[in-house]
Amino acid sequence: MLRELSQADWTRREGLALLTRALGAENIRWVGGAVRDGLLGVAVADVDCATKLMPAEVIAACGRAGIRTVPTGIDHGTITAILKDGPVEVTTLRRDVATDGRRATIAFAQDWPEDAARRDFTINALYAHPETLEIADYFGGLDDLAAGRVRFIGDARQRIAEDHLRILRYYRFQTRFGADLDPEAEDACAELAHTLKGLSRERIASELLSLLALPDPHPTIDRMRKRGVLPVILPEACPPQVAALARLIAAEAEQGIAPDPVRRLAALLPPMPETAETVAARLRLSKAQRGRLVAAAERRPEDAANPRALAYRLTPPVATDRLLIGGGDARALDGWSVPVFPLKGGAIVARGVTAGPAVARVLQQVEARWVAEGFPDAARIDALLTEELARAAS
CATH class of the missing domain: 3.30.460.10 (Beta Polymerase, domain 2)
Incomplete structure (x- = not known):
């Protein structure tokens, strides 16, 4: 009512x-x-x-x-x-x-x-x-x-002929407000899907991201694929990737993480950085959006092993994207701030290492162990440094 x-x-x-x-x-x-x-x-x-x-x-x-x-x-x-x-x-x-x-x-x-x-x-x-x-x-x-x-309003095909973007607007509004599908609208959008090719990439990107930002756009995206609309604007979104979107949406809900349209767009693309670059350029996404899309495309199964280590290396937003799309648990990052590695090169020189490449190697080795151990305190860092110096000396 x-x-x-x-x-x-x-x-x-x-x-x-x-x-x-x-x-x-x-x-x-x-x-x-x-x-x-x-x-x-x-x-x-x-x-x-x-x-x-x-x-x-x-x-x-x-x-x-x-x-x-x-x-x-x-x-x-x-x-x-x-x-x-x-x-x-x-x-x-x-x-x-x-x-x-x-x-x-x-x-x-x-x-x-x-x-x-x-x-x-x-x-x-x-x-x-x-x-x-x-x-x-x-x-x-x-x-x-x-x-x-x-x-x-009136004849669906005529309305679409006046503005081809109305195809994507229909899917967005139907996802947001629609309980039942309107057969005339569905058929008209499918029949005239090819006209989307004449629109500016920015307008298509804006509508697509607005659709993906809605609570559950998966049924609509899947219907757009089956009716031949999605391949016109995002041919990279093959059936396995549309299924990946469904899993991502479920993971966001289960883990209490807010929906994100760029993350959902990344799920619709295969894990291939060059493909993400192509899509970002075609849709004329911002530099920040392009960076997230490419980083998400570099996801791999081992990401889930240590979420905080991943976030330390890539930033929490990128890690969250990769974990959720890849089936990992991003809740370990909730409320967690990336720590600053406290060890500096001067402390290593003070322990007798000559300034230069050797210092950088020891610093990298200690940092890698510190991350792998879950960012322990200063006392443990000092112990790790002692062990690495002993290993270098031997």
Whole structure:
């Protein structure tokens, strides 16, 4: 059962009341994710606003009310109002004039249903009056939301033809909100999967990582593979790797470790660093993401033998990735900080070793034993040094 929107905390933000007074309640509606999630009782961060006013009118009205604005997407009618309890994107009502699957040419409109008709899913086309919070639902979105059904507005193939990224958005929203599959949407996504090749790699990466960040994306990922969608964007994810994702998700839950989309992407790739490099470059991941992907691809069975030694060598986040993907136990790293090896070269020179390569060798040997023994105290380090010096002398 859906909640009353008035129960949502975000509807009581002072900044929204100020924005309503500035633009006029008759000219604006809250729309999209905030309305959808508010009805579901889900926490809301960002609030979007649709308006009949033109961008210049929004800027002028906000200025008179002392609200700072930023023209974040003014070519498409979007102005961001900077409010003390969070920014709000204010977008003039629009209709599509032409689309090519990647971008749309738009014209401004004055009609709420016309603006709603250009959106992707019925559950994202719910408009709330800023004062009464009455919901305007033009395409059955309330019924779909209550039923856990993710359905395209109008013809699914037409919606996808307008923006090919809607294929991946469908899978993400269906994973998050859907109870049952919509046959028309499923068939349309499979039929038009090849159109994903025309999208920018950054947009694909963003949607894929957002999907992988959800609590349990494995059934969806497996369905995308079987329907021929996943091979278009991630051909490296063969059936054994999709099964590895399922094991990883189960391990995260069992060990109480938060889901991580980059770790889950790594599980979908074979343990081959060169493949990880290729995927990171293709998806244009950040340097940090690329590093984690490659490090996870270097996993091997012996990683599980000494989790803390692995974390000392690779950092805890990388060790956690490799342990969880490889079937190890990462709980040994929970709350554990990587210690600093206290022995310095000067202490070895003071024991009679000539400065140079010999000092480095002894230092490395003592450190390796210290790690293998679980990072013992200074007294044990001194004993290890004595033993290594004796071995070197003999």
